[in-house]
Amino acid sequence: MKLELGYIQIKDIQFSKECKVENGTLFIDPEVVKAFMYQDDDVKAWVKDFSFDIAKPGESVRITPVKDVIEPRVKVEGQGGQFPGVIAKVDTVGSGKTHVLRGMAVVTAGKIVGFQEGIIDMTGPGADYTYFSKLNNFVVVAEPVEGYQDHKHEYEHAVRIAGLRAAVCIGELGRNVTPDETQEFETFGIIEGAKKFPELPRVAYVHMLQSQGLLHDTYVYGVDAKRSLTTIINPTETMDGAILSGNCVSACDKNTTYHHQNNPVVAELFAQHGKKLNYVCNIITNENVYLADKQRSSDWTAKLCRLLDLDGAIVSQEGFGNPDTDLIMNTKKIELQGVKTTIITDEYAGQDGKSQSLADADPLADAVVTGGNANQNIILPPMDKVIGTLDYVDVIAGGHNGSLRPDGSIEAEIQVITGATNEMGFGLLSAR
């Protein structure tokens, strides 16, 4: 399966009566985006109104509570459309050509649960912890209808759909723009790949998806991952919008839709594909709340690793706490099949970094990459402007009573920052 991504670099976003991409600037009429979002019945039913804002790198702006971050794209050639099974009809994506509006994102914000959403600072020390501070962000703030409190799942669904629709609406503007740069990605059939690269180690990416329910979910071609068994997917499918985020707590280590579209593990495996290794495929597996599910899913992951005759697997986790068990079960069982693993996780080692980092462990999990210590304390100075509201800073996961100080500054753990310790390695923290 071969996918070509055409990157259109977006250097600026401006509100305008005309919608277009010209010379690296996105001109956008928010009313057009709003009308497109309201074409969906669930959005109509649960979202009272939207407000729009633009946040640029370096500006004194704080966005919170952040739900999702999405990169606008458009399918220009080949099968399927954006976000198949959710926005576009179900059809296999991951081949043909897709245009990408690079350097920008749609950020959805506004209260859903309050404590479950994150913070993005566009400048200051907080900006150093989130890649999204480097993007031109088109921020969509949603306001729920009255009485939504008893219908949070429906409301979360509506805001999720609204964000994806906003990204589709904006992505469409890149359809007839000539990309600044193009890149091709290709993986092969099992036998075809083995014949092509007989000397290279066979490596797959075991991509763990958050699926605990209670608004911690991930969707694959529209299927709630908690209702699926472990399965195989082409890496280019995940690059082309097949996997979507439905969760954002704790903000630091949940994968937004942007992370799925731009998964650095996939990027790095492709960079080495045909050189140091044969990138066979991705294996997607869930993180459910029943022990039997954890057993079954990790058994299945190990079975697939063996079936694919892998030499090695990279395993990335999403979240922390009980998913540490899914991580360790996967790793241990894969290793027992004779397949070497490296895991990517993050740590909750206490503010002093002296506590045990993971809730579970095993001697076979002996190659570990960390996204950082989510409990690390940070002081975020006040910003000139807040998009959204500061009402939930004290209760957000990683905050505490008194986190929001009278001068508008915030003392909290980096856990509150969207993407700060991302376990795909999509972070700015590095020992390099």
Added chain:
Amino acid sequence: MVKEIERAGIPVVHMCTVTPISMTVGANRIVPTIAIPHPLGNPSLTMEEEKDIRRKLVGRALKALTTEVTEQTIFEE
């Protein structure tokens, strides 16, 4: 907490869903429960069925508490 209470000489039963974590942290008497968001119940069942589940789990925990163990033990029955 399980280990600290036990260190003080009081036997403890750890009722939890993710028993591998309980094993890793070193609990000695472990009783598996229903699910992480609802360890001692199941919202998809009727009140009568839930009561039955709770009674069985508590019974199992009491049995575990009064059983001598020589190594970390998971009480499935």
